[in-house]
Amino acid sequence: VAGVVRSFVVVGRIASASGEFLLDDLPGTSGRLDILVRCLRSGLLFSHGVRTDTVVYLVLPRGPRVVRFQGDRVRFLRPDERQLSVLLKKVLASGVDEGVAGFADVRRGISLARGGIDLVLEATQADRGAADVFILDERAPLDLRAVPGLGDGDTVFVLGDHLGLPEDICARLDAAGARRITIGPMSVHAEDAITVVANELDRRAAALDPAKLR
Numbered sequence: 420v421a422g423v424v425r426s427f428v429v430v431g432r433i434a435s436a437s438g439e440f441l442l443d444d445l446p447g448t449s450g451r452l453d454i455l456v457r458c459l460r461s462g463l464l465f466s467h468g469v470r471t472d473t474v475v476y477l478v479l480p481r482g483p484r485v486v487r488f489q490g491d492r493v494r495f496l497r498p499d500e501r502q503l504s505v506l507l508k509k510v511l512a513s514g515v516d517e518g519v520a521g522f523a524d525v526r527r528g529i530s531l532a533r534g535g536i537d538l539v540l541e542a543t544q545a546d547r548g549a550a551d552v553f554i555l556d557e558r559a560p561l562d563l564r565a566v567p568g569l570g571d572g573d574t575v576f577v578l579g580d581h582l583g584l585p586e587d588i589c590a591r592l593d594a595a596g597a598r599r600i601t602i603g604p605m606s607v608h609a610e611d612a613i614t615v616v617a618n619e620l621d622r623r624a625a626a627l628d629p630a631k632l633r
């Protein structure tokens with residue numbers, strides 16, 4: 420990505436890290452991968468398009484495994500939950516990450532890795548220098564709207580699923596200098612939290628460049 424990059428990192432606490440779940444009962448058989456699929460949609464897609472400045476990471480501690488979707492490279496991503504679930508099932512079943520260090524490409528813009536949050540921190544910080552890392556936390560004293568310069572550089576937002584973020588991952592993020600932010604007084608669904616963050620970044624970018632309306 421040439422410009423500033425946004426990354427959304429969603430941790431599926433008990434989510435399946437293999438392709439062994441039923442598409443006809445995703446919530447009941449996959450440890451709520453349906454939540455992560457909806458986060459993928461809200462993070463990467465807007466009406467009639469893919470956000471080329473965004474990367475979505477799905478962290479699956481049960482592997483541990485990480486699936487990465489890069490908006491500037493991915494092709495033919497459909498917005499409906501069923502098709503995205505089919506895609507995720509194929510990606511997890513591909514096994515391309517077997518015996519590989521780091522991310523292995525499954526197809527253009529979609530890659531898979533053995534590992535957890537450290538791998539994500541490495542990937543988001545490595546090539547492009549330091550990114551600002553934020554933990555999305557309902558109880559945080561700092562409001563998203565009050566963060567000065569948010570989105571001026573690369574940003575990484577880490578969210579939990581219906582069970583919230585695991586403590587060990589929060590501790591690792593704290594050690595990496597992550598800041599906790601709230602998006603408002605209600606605990607909303609993870610995919611909605613992503614939409615609110617993306618909207619705030621969109622608004623700030625549009626304020627700098629009104630031609631950015633799409």
Ligand SMILES: C[S@@+](CC[C@H](N)C(=O)[O-])C[C@H]1O[C@@H](n2cnc3c(N)ncnc32)[C@H](O)[C@@H]1O
Pocket residue numbers: 554555556557558577578579580581582583584600601602603604605606607608609612
């Ligand atoms: C459905 S909520 C998790 C609720 C879970 N029972 C808990 O207590 O953590 C899913 C995720 O969305 C994010 N989130 C939801 N509402 C938020 C808010 N008001 N401010 C910041 N993050 C929020 C958090 O990362 C949260 O872990």
